[in-house]
Amino acid sequence: MSRPAFGELNPTRTKVDPRLDLDHTHGSISSGNPELEPVESANIDWSLEWYFAESSSLYGVLFWRDVEGFIFSAARNAVEETVDETYPPGTTAPYSWTQPTNAGKGK
Structure with a gap:
């Protein structure tokens, strides 16, 4: 068994708004x-x-593994309110949200 690293468990979010002046259409x-x-x-x-x-010598090796819960970085799309003061209050924008997630079984 291997437990996730503390940073992977930390629920703190880092949010960067899109920079329209730099032609960035999505935040992160x-x-x-x-x-x-x-x-x-x-x-x-x-x-x-x-x-x-x-x-x-002659040798042979056999092995079997059943692994569950690999941790990988998953990205999904989200629409949220912007936090940058250059946007009017209540403005929403598209974001790419990345966070660690457990995978299913692997062999």
Whole structure:
């Protein structure tokens, strides 16, 4: 089991409004995710070695892994109120919101 890093769990958001003067049409939001689950893994490793001469060997390895909850950075679109004083109060704009998320099962 591997737990998420503290920064990934921190719900603080960093928001940057679009800069229309620079022709930026989307703002950006980045945040942690306090609902992240730990990454869990079940593993089986099996190996066999056969030394048939002084400097010769034959070996084989088999392994199986069942991993759940990989953490990756997901982006989604959102429309929110702007925070920059150059915009009139109540103005909304499109943002790209990035935050860590758990994936499903992997093998």
